[in-house]
Amino acid sequence: MATRTLDKFVRRYTxxxxxxxxxxxxxxxxxxxxxxxxxxxxxxxxxxxAHAEAKSVLALCFAxxxxxxxxxxxxxxxxxxxxxxxxxAGLETAVxxxxxxxxxxxxxxxxxxxxxxxxxDAHRLPFVKREGYxxxxxxxxxxxxxxxxxxxxxxxxxxxxxxxxxxNPWMPPALADNLRVIIRGLPGSAKLKIEAxxxxxxxxxxxxxxxxxxxx
Numbered sequence: 715m716a717t718r719t720l721d722k723f724v725r726r727y728t729x730x731x732x733x734x735x736x737x738x739x740x741x742x743x744x745x746x747x748x749x750x751x752x753x754x755x756x757x758x759x760x761x762x763x764a765h766a767e768a769k770s771v772l773a774l775c776f777a778x779x780x781x782x783x784x785x786x787x788x789x790x791x792x793x794x795x796x797x798x799x800x801x802x803a804g805l806e807t808a809v810x811x812x813x814x815x816x817x818x819x820x821x822x823x824x825x826x827x828x829x830x831x832x833x834x835d836a837h838r839l840p841f842v843k844r845e846g847y848x849x850x851x852x853x854x855x856x857x858x859x860x861x862x863x864x865x866x867x868x869x870x871x872x873x874x875x876x877x878x879x880x881x882n883p884w885m886p887p888a889l890a891d892n893l894r895v896i897i898r899g900l901p902g903s904a905k906l907k908i909e910a911x912x913x914x915x916x917x918x919x920x921x922x923x924x925x926x927x928x929x930x
Contacts (some may be wrong), residue, residue, distance in 0.1 A: 723877060724776035724805065724853045725925040726798045727789035730893075733796045733879065737900050741868040742808075744772035744815070744857050755843060769863040771840065771856065776800070779851035780820065781880070781913055790882060793889075797880040797911070802853070804875025812869050815857045822848040878907035883914040 726742075736742060747759045786795060804890040809817040821838065822845045831838070832870060840856045857867045879897065881890050887910075894908050912918075 720778045724800050724802045725775045726776050729791050741870050744774045744867045747773050758839045765836045768858045770859045772867050774855045776853045778853050793884040795882040799877045801875045808871045813928045817855045820852040856868050872904040883911040888904040
């Protein structure tokens, strides 16, 4: 079954420390793509930087899709990974208020599609990936830093644009409970919806299986 695309929301799969930084400082921090796993992606960001004659290009990636095992295993670190779900419109407003920063969905192309592009399409390079990544349904924020090289760039956000925080499916319940208390004690987060992912441990899923296996 294909991954369900989200129209109004984007999800940031990240580390617990990064999520807490977002909540405490009400910001997202764009970082250098130099250490991304996909070297094709890294190359395209560098090609765009050179084309734009920028000192650096920074980015942050989100998913416009329902959760998958892939999202948790690839984009979070161990049992402390979390997912922050945002209203996309809220992030678009934050991006629009920051000079040199744009947000857009990623295009997924076949090699022959890419080969058909021309130098007039160079502005698309930060938002192009190979078709094999299409299930990620990525939405990306990109900053073009023209004046000086930067390793990071904070973009202020409204905490009201966060619709919920989803905890990693492997997080122990005791840790999840403590984390809820800590997060709800942060300014502006008292009413934040915090859920534990049931992707790998769903009572509803298991109950349906038991019903099927129940002898007549």
